[in-house]
Amino acid sequence: MSRLSDARTFAKDLAEQLVEAAKSAGATACDATVGISSSLSAKARDGAIEDVTRSSSRAAGVRVIVDGKLGFATSAQCPTTPEEVQALAADAVHLAEISTPSDINVIPEATAVSGDDLEQRFKQLKLCDDAILDIGADWATSQALLLEKVATSHDGIDTVRDASAGSRWGVFALASSNGFSGDYGATSASLSTSAVAPDGEHKKQVEGEWDASRFLKQLRSAEDIANDAARLALARVGAKKIPSTKAPVIFDPSMARTFLGAIIGAINGEGVARGASYLQDALDNEVWVKGHAIVDDPLLVQGFGSHPFDGEGLEVHKSTLFDDDGKLCMFLHDARSAQRMGTSPTGHASRSSMSMPSPSASNVVVQGGKGTLDDLIKDTERGLLVTSMLGHSPNGITGEYSRGASGFWIEDGAIAFPVEELTVAGTMQEMMRGIDRIADDAEARSSYRIGSIRFSELAISGT
């Protein structure tokens, strides 16, 4: 782990230096972040390695408040000399000078655990795997080749789009004028491939499968992933459009995650405070389906969204976003969005080394799921199973939802045939209340843990 701990020490020291420099440059309050990361990936095609990429980056950001005015400067050219540290801090102060003073520009008091307690908590979160720090290009290239080989060994699959394997480690340090100084690291590895199945003379169906984990030995095998990708692509051959209709619609877990993401986006305190969210007036209202509380948990062991402190040095803990009655219980706030709405920060400030803090969820868990995707299909007489969507909906301000969709038509409780080039539409407000089933098949490979969902009825556009 010494590469990681060296990086942590470097990042922590630099963040603390930046805070001192910002104070001397005239900041009334300030904080600084430093991020260091390194990644490796390999892609395979036609039985050979097509691409090997090594990335490493170091970046720092300084946020200053000068008499209520906010400025922010970043450098992807991590400052190393005292002169460079001063220069970055001075940049931030200069930017603050043209800003408008505002009561909302505050740096909160530090409440997060620090020192040994912080180190203890970080160890408990199990975010780092020595095995991932030790792997090199050989692992990535052999896994990528294996993914490609297995995917293309299936009849009907003629090529892959991106058979790739990658690993990454990173550290993050935050120092603040509120006295907080902390740092931590994390690792991850991933495998993914898509399989391309010709569908008639002029069309192709492409489906992919992937897995990611913070621990190498928990990653699904390349063979399993590649076999799944091939199977999924072949299942789409012969996909056709259907006439427009209204019917029950099931989202598989990956689509359900995008839907959950759209909900979480709407309870972001920054958007709510700006009057740019369709849920901004919905606090304490029953806007979500009953029986499936949604909880945000920053301390989930090995979670992809887990972190030991928030982006401003506040304590993190589990919180209920929507309760079992479907009531919206809270918005996610950082110090500024909370200040703007006259409430307290909720420990949800999130940032990278190159960004200002903004509210974000950590690991989002939807509770009360029952059954599998197959159970949902069996219980649907007639409907649409959506496995892939295109388009940037919903509109975060109005809640309008309209996305290109493809998947499978369900008839008499079973998959009948693949479909494509449809759209599903509705409004988020109606869709959130219009869910009648949530399954128990949430996946650990994402920070959003929601199973397959079924909407009792959505508008489907086709021919």
Place this chain on the structure above:
Amino acid sequence: MDEPLLDPTVLSRIIGRALSKGGDFADVYVQRRRSVGIELDDGEVRSANTSTQFGVGIRVIRGAAVAFAHSDDLSENALLECADAVSHIGGQDGGDVIAKPLMRTMPASWVRKSHDDDVSLEERLSLLLRGYDAAKSADARVEKIFGGLADVDETVLIANSDGVFVQDDRSLCRLSLQAIVPDGDKKRVGSWGGGSRVGLSHYETQTPESIAEEAVRQAVAQMGAKPAPVGEQVVVVGNGSSGVLLHEAVGHGLEADFIRKKTSLFAGLVGEKVASDLCTVVDDGTLEGLRGSLNVDDEGNPTQRNVLIKDGVLQGFMSDRHNSELMGERPTGNGRRQSFRHAPVPRMTNTFLEAGDDNPDDILKGVKNGLYCRAFGGGQVDIANGNFVFEVREGYIIEGGELTTPVQGATLVGNGKDALTKVVAVGNDAELDPGIYTCGKAGQSVPVGVGMPTLRLDGLTVGGTGS
């Protein structure tokens, strides 16, 4: 000539080291970039930030394999280490090219009207505030205004084993405004913006006031909007940013990496009819000063005007050096990368449909029932099957050749293989977007331009909640 970002003798050593174990080609991309961003929230500066980066990306190609690494440490030792890292790919059996000596060339370049280093933060802020003030006074119903101004100044240096050695200065600016107008229990959102590569003097021609007026007009035009009727219809798209349709429907599908790997449905179709004979589609990176333009692409190749589709027949593709080598074609000046941290891939520049002969008013009058789309959001495409979507932000039902009810929440869905075959009328009002779009592909964003004349398409699917 300006001082090169890196000494040519150092560059030659890096290229030599990158090829020291073999390989067909190596290049070095040095980039120094400074950007400034200001965000305005209802007249107040919500944030002001600057960002700097200065780094090097090193690439080696052997056959179809690419190795790439980057460093933000510019010392010769660090760069040689980076070159070592990528040299291993040359070590598998393959060619053994000797790097040619570097010969510096000057890119053809337009004259920048302003040097934005001299523009103060306060002056940038005042451009945004002008937009805010104009939006506020355009209509009393406007409830909220968001705005942002971002500009980038960068220098890139490209050197490779073919002896190419070119340095290019680039700037890019983008001002955007968003107006929100309440409409009963709904909110109508209008967005507009613009920018280019001439520097902040761009806003002397496209004023912040004109941007604000258009954003407000869009929001107000949507008041009373009803869900769009859904299903296959006659669709008329207005000119300009409707070019997103083209970008998604055929643009990505004509990028050479997807063609070579046969993951695009246009693979193997050169010489075939892929669109109605009213359609000529061009990608042109030489259009002076525009957002999607470049003097040289990010591999040092000059940009050019590429006719992709002529009178409906597929002519060729957009390519970078790597893919064109493998396909036995010449590069088209479309090798682009987001930054020194990324290896280049084929990307679009300014992609548009050429003007036709029809009067846009006549095109509209000729539609008995259909949908007219005036302003657009973003889009997305699955290039393998060609399915694409894009969002309609401002649209109207057409009844008897006239625009009637505004519609909300509409998405246009189609398939690239046949979307352009449905074009039955092409207006004489070709226009490019004002410089607002960013294209994402393979995790890399690059600024692009899109454009179209007014078009009529018979049989696009409209998605939405209407009946």
